[in-house]
Amino acid sequence: MSDPVAVLAIPEASLHHEELGFWRTYLFSTEHKTIGKQYLSLGLFMTIVGGFLAYVMRWQLAYPDTEVPGWGFVGPEFYNVLVTMHGTIMVFFVAMPILLGAFGNFLIPLMIGARDMAFPRLNMLSFWTLFVGTLVLLASFFVPGGAASAGWTGYPPLSAKAIYTGVNWGLNLWILAHAIEFASFLMGGVNFLTTAITMRAPGMTFFRLPLVVWQLLTAATLFLLSVGPLIAGAVMLLMDRIAGTSFFLPEGGGEPLLWQHLFWFFGHPEVYVILLPAVGFVCEVLPVFCRKPLFGYRWIIYSTITAGILSFVVWAHHMFLSGMDPRLAMPFSITTILISVPFAILVFAMIATLWGGSIRFTTPMLFALGFVSMFIVGGLTGIFNGSAPADIYITDTYFVVGHFHYTLFSAVVFGGFAGIYFWFPKMFGRMMNETLGKVHFWLTLIFFNATFFPMHILGLGGMMRRIANPMQYQFLQPLQPINVFITFSAILLLVAQIPFAVNFVWGLVAGTPAERNPWEANTLEWAAPSPPPHLNWGEAIPTVHRGPYEYSSPEGPEDWLPQDRLVVARSS
């Protein structure tokens, strides 16, 4: 064994570092906290892009083929671009950078008591790789033929030949942007896992890790193990488009369904890559504001891992009507229904945490509760989609659109905002305004439901997803008032984010300076100053004495007992 001490001692030596210049401090930084903030900025910026696309799309659906205020005429071809790019941006360039990139980087070293990530330079590389991928994706709007328009799932044969969509370079760049994004998150995932395995502080055993670290690690593992087949598929798709092969083209002996299998083998674990970090934020927020231990710590870990494993064997539930062997529908229905068991355990553990707690309704707590309640709705509608007989009727309708926005929107937006409001004081050293935060929460909750709940009704009424003009179908014309209602709700949902933007900027500039531990929480990041200095811990790394959720413990003088506090006198 070559000496790990020498390797690990490197950060100690650089404790006495010289001042770095502007570039090394803010742009090409190897500091995990700075990189986390860079991911957060990139993700928030892309939210604006993706949100604007959603607005243009919704206007076209409410008033088909009219001028969209602030944009112009849309038409069916550009509508396909909107659908594709909205999905791509929100999943790969908003959800993953914010939930995994920003919080993974910021939280993992702080929560395990490390000075930085295991590979700081690889960390910097992974952010800038993602940055390049984002630029490539945005550039695809401006190439001749416009951006990709084959749906965010990129099904061949539609995506396999330029003549089918009329988009040549846009779709090639779309594949390239994905490849770069995957490379970035592969590097990030390896870094997360290695850091948590090798760099935990003394006393920080695996079963003393805060749950969000467990969830982030599970998410990283799922991503690492599921993305390979999709990369293989992307290589084949690119060969089809550029070299003229026919992996996915039936006329050349290829099989379009193969892509769907490769895509969803990745696609379903990917859902949990996004969902699990959000679950983790909620697991951190709930006990802090209930002032009692999280219910079923180990059960949550086991459920998370079980859900992760099961997520590899459910993918064909996206394909019940794709033309695959119908005998596969039954086994995949069963695994899909089975996966609701670990998630039900998670949700019950969250609700049981609330029971008997002395709840403090702060903004992060409200968003965490919003996540739990909305996620239950999304989970219940998932059971309809998961059972093949029901799915035959509702597949590719707005019911599905409503379902996955209830799951993913609740994860990314409610979970993400819970995380941002909760850790903002630690990230930036200032508090956000509670009143504005509560206004933001209630408006978001109301207009979220007003936007996405009616989609279920539209779907049961037969409205297909990805159609540019519902008015051209006679049977959908009576449903058009619902579409108009959804559009105005969606616009108000976007407007409801303004209090957040104001609060965020105001908090950065003029918020009340945050104390070390403003929420009276136990986990290690609150033992560092707000914001933590370079290398996080000053001279000595904290030593961990207990699990992360010891609230209202009789051992301590207060109703919280930080992980690193040594309690001497136990008898009284």
Place this chain on the structure above:
Amino acid sequence: METTAATRAGTDILPGKVGVWWFLASEVMLFGGLIGSFIVSRLGSSGWSGEAAHLSVPVAAINTLVLLTSSMTMVMAFGAVEKGDPRGLRTYLFLTVLLGLTFLGIKAYEYSSEVAAGFTPVTGLFWSFYYTMTGLHALHVLAGIITNLALFVMARRGLRNQHRVELAGLYWHFVDIVWIFLFPLLYLT
């Protein structure tokens, strides 16, 4: 209790090794996806063995031997590190790079003779898979050669960062193992 970096709860495994193993796990899934697609497509079609008969088994067998030998020299390079023998390290790294280049050279010869005989990636599904799988593998070999070459240059300045030889070796053996799967799948069935 002393609270320095030396007394961590984390394991005493080298971080680099943990990282490389996770990276290789994702690589297994990449080639696994490709090989799985190949097997499924092959089971669903007929006449592929006729196509495969146009590949040259003796040339590929020699190439397999070359790559296996390069794995051996890589192990010997690591052995030289453990013995503290910088001269041996340089020799074996150089041999590994040379054998890797030989593999790519023979592969290029194969490609050119196949293309000359009229078998290109668009000839049929078998050939599409053949060129994509071996091409992706060849890119991995190239990456390994570049890594080993960088180590060779570093080794001229002594034995610092010697653990990198072990990490590069893990990757190089992985590339070798992928070929061990590709060879029978593409050439021998």
